Amino acid sequence: MEPMTLRAVGLCAGIPTQKGEIRAVNDVSIDVPAGSIVGIVGESGCGKSMTARAIMGLMRSPARMTGGEIWLNGRDIARLPERQRRALRGSEMSMIFQEPMTSLNPVMKVGRQVAEAVRLHANVSRQEADRRAVEMFEAVGISDAASRARCYPHQLSGGLRQRVMIAMAMVCRPKLLIADEPTTALDVTVEAQILRLMRNLCDAGTSILLISHNLGVIAQLCDYVYVMYAGRIVEQAGVIKLFDHPAHPYTRGLLNAVSSLRRGGERLDTINGVVPNLLRLPEGCSFSLRCDACEARCAQEMPELREIAPGHKARCHLAEREAWS
Numbered sequence: 001m002e003p004m005t006l007r008a009v010g011l012c013a014g015i016p017t018q019k020g021e022i023r024a025v026n027d028v029s030i031d032v033p034a035g036s037i038v039g040i041v042g043e044s045g046c047g048k049s050m051t052a053r054a055i056m057g058l059m060r061s062p063a064r065m066t067g068g069e070i071w072l073n074g075r076d077i078a079r080l081p082e083r084q085r086r087a088l089r090g091s092e093m094s095m096i097f098q099e100p101m102t103s104l105n106p107v108m109k110v111g112r113q114v115a116e117a118v119r120l121h122a123n124v125s126r127q128e129a130d131r132r133a134v135e136m137f138e139a140v141g142i143s144d145a146a147s148r149a150r151c152y153p154h155q156l157s158g159g160l161r162q163r164v165m166i167a168m169a170m171v172c173r174p175k176l177l178i179a180d181e182p183t184t185a186l187d188v189t190v191e192a193q194i195l196r197l198m199r200n201l202c203d204a205g206t207s208i209l210l211i212s213h214n215l216g217v218i219a220q221l222c223d224y225v226y227v228m229y230a231g232r233i234v235e236q237a238g239v240i241k242l243f244d245h246p247a248h249p250y251t252r253g254l255l256n257a258v259s260s261l262r263r264g265g266e267r268l269d270t271i272n273g274v275v276p277n278l279l280r281l282p283e284g285c286s287f288s289l290r291c292d293a294c295e296a297r298c299a300q301e302m303p304e305l306r307e308i309a310p311g312h313k314a315r316c317h318l319a320e321r322e323a324w325s
């Protein structure tokens with residue numbers, strides 16, 4: 001069996017409210033094999049970031065993890081005491097957050113921030129940490145790295161800040177990098193550079209879990225893809241299989257939205273309707289209310305995530321019919 005960097009099994013996470021629990025992450029299992037880039041794709045609000053935070057052990061209260069196992073390089077880390085969990089962050093696993101500005105310290109020079117990250121995990125002098133920070137800035141394509149290191153976050157463009165975040169996440173050479181929408185705020189040239197950088201990181205031995213709502217980014221970079229909808233995995237497959245033979249009507253809807261853009265359509269041809277309220281999910285399939293193929297049992301019975309071909313799973317009663325039509 002191939003070695004797994006990350007194996008998340010049956011993750012559940014939610015937010016308690018007066019009206020009940022918002023079940024933002026529902027029985028989500030994700031594998032990231034060593035040396036691969038695995039994607040999570042889905043519309044806004046489907047639970048991608050919360051899944052990432054649950055894996056990192058960085059839930060923001062009142063959100064909390066309510067179940068599941070997280071295996072990092074063969075070790076279950078979900079129930080480790082916070083102190084040990086913290087020691088893993090940075091050295092074994094790190095995350096690039098969706099909001100780079102809010103995750104950088106506004107009153108500390110960016111070089112210092114990266115150097116501090118080094119010193120948290122390695123017993124090195126301040127000079128050595130500074131040197132590694134600048135070296136990392138160069139590695140992520142920050143030109144004039146030494147002088148940029150002396151800037152505060154607000155003095156840098158969005159693209160540079162994102163590179164600083166990546167440098168910070170990478171400086172201790174973690175085995176696993178979780179990148180949550182790493183390029184969403186950037187223009188396409190910078191996006192292309194960052195994506196190339198991630199590919200290089202992966203080639204150098206870091207496994208990556210890449211979160212994006214952009215199927216183009218996913219297609220370019222990922223080896224294997226999970227599609228999330230309303231807190232659950234609804235389809236998973238190798239990237240070519242997923243794009244060539246999408247089995248879930250939701251995945252097909254996402255793909256259609258992209259291809260109509262490519263055809264020069266002005267409007268993103270989105271899927272009808274909106275993501276259901278996570279407090280009141282429909283009884284059957286969560287997608288049934290928006291699904292063109294919906295049949296009577298879809299509204300009554302939640303489909304299992306089942307294997308429809310080797311390495312290809314879908315949570316749809318009609319998956320076989322859909323996949324090959």
Ligand SMILES: Nc1ncnc2c1ncn2[C@@H]1O[C@H](COP(=O)(O)OP(=O)(O)OP(=O)(O)O)[C@@H](O)[C@H]1O
Pocket residue numbers: 015022024042043044045046047048049050051062063098213278
């Ligand atoms: N603090 C909070 N209070 C209430 N609901 C929240 C809170 N944080 C997240 N949620 C809800 O949890 C669900 C999952 O959120 P999450 O941020 O994981 O979505 P996402 O897939 O990352 O979306 P996006 O693509 O917009 O980043 C959403 O429905 C969101 O509204």
Ligand SMILES: [Mg+2]
Pocket residue numbers: 048049050098180
């Ligand atoms: Mg998010």
